[in-house]
Amino acid sequence: MSGPIDQTLAPGIEVTKLSYSFPDSSVGLRDIILSLPPSSRTLLIGANGAGKTTLLRLLSGKRLAPSGTISVGGLDPFKDGLEGVTYLGLEWVLNPIVRTDIGVQELLRSVGGDHYPERRDELVEVLDIDLEWRMHAVSDGERRRVQLAMGLIRPWRILLLDEITVDLDLLSRSNFLGFLKQETEKRQCTIVYATHILDNLAEWPTHLVHMSLGKVKEWGSMETFDVQGKREYDSGNSRLGMLVLGWLKDDLQERGPRNSKQAVKVGSEGKSYAAAGTGGYGSEVAKPRTF
Incomplete structure (x- = not known):
């Protein structure tokens, strides 16, 4: 009988024939297969409603997937009490507390800033945060920087990001992504990042993982894709952009116009934050975690 799984190591992600349905029986995901190694940094690419958020929420353990379809570091993220998971998505971004008259230092302290002073100070520097800010009097971009610092102060093993850099300026976003890359190179951790930017x-x-209509169409290491072969543009960024644009x-073309009778009606279409999906199970209650 094997012993307990070591949850100090960087987790790999294995998804095997994962399908998921919403309460109205519409299909959110279908037959997804993925294998992402430990310490990887994955971009999750797809149009709005492709199923990216649904997949991220299942990987984070916020939704129950059919048994045996998801393994993160050898564990079921919903049933097994996976440690060190940080998921930053819409409900986190819309938390009303960050729009009230409260100071940055109070917020950072409330999420463990005093217990991780080195990480706190590094994030404050990377995200160019003023500790004297009052949250009701800052811009959306400044508020987002504080939220990112709050979400990342506690060390994590797996980070799942769902379109959370849209309000950052170019320099802040570049510094933030540089910090995340450094994290996977220096610590035992893995990242999946859904973005259109x-x-x-x-x-x-x-x-890269390419999703469409609730399924994964392509996935693999960067070497798998012909990014370097796009000769129309000089920069690697433009080549990546042209690959994704294609x-x-x-x-x-496969889906068709959204209001067309012939359009393929598969994908999340904004349902990921609604009531729990079935996934073959119905309403879910996660197993209490012990610490």
Whole structure:
């Protein structure tokens, strides 16, 4: 009988024939197969409604997937109490507390800043945060920087990011992504990042996953894709952008206009934050975690 799994190591992600349905029986994901190695940095690419958020929420353990379909570091993220998971998505971004008259130092302290002073100070520097800010009096971009610092102060083993850099300026985003890359190179951790913004990302990911209509169409290491073969543009970033643009054009042709009777009606279409999906199970209650 094997012993307990070591949860100090960087987790790999294995997804095997994963399908998932919403309460109205519409299909969110279908027959997904993925294998992402430990310490990888994966870009999750796809049009709105492709199923990216649904997949991320299942990987984070916020939704129950059919038994045996998801393994993160050898564990089921919903059933087994996977440690060190940080998921930053819509509900985290919309948390009303960060719009009230409260100071940055109070917020950082509330999420463990005093217990991880070195990480706190590094994130404050990387994200160019003023510790004297009051949250009701800052811009959306400044508020997002504070939220990112709050979400990342506690060390994590797996980080799942769902479109959370849209309000950052170019320099802040570049510094932030540089910090994340350094994390996977220095610590035992793995990242999956869903984004539509590809500027300055050519050298960042180790892997790409292309989703459309609730399924994975392509996935693999960066060497798998013909990014270097796109000769029309000089920069690697433009080549990556052209690769993804081609994917999205093909996806649109396959799906058809959203209001067309012939359009393929598969994918999340904004349902990922609604009531729990079935996944074959119905309402879910995660097993209490012990610490």
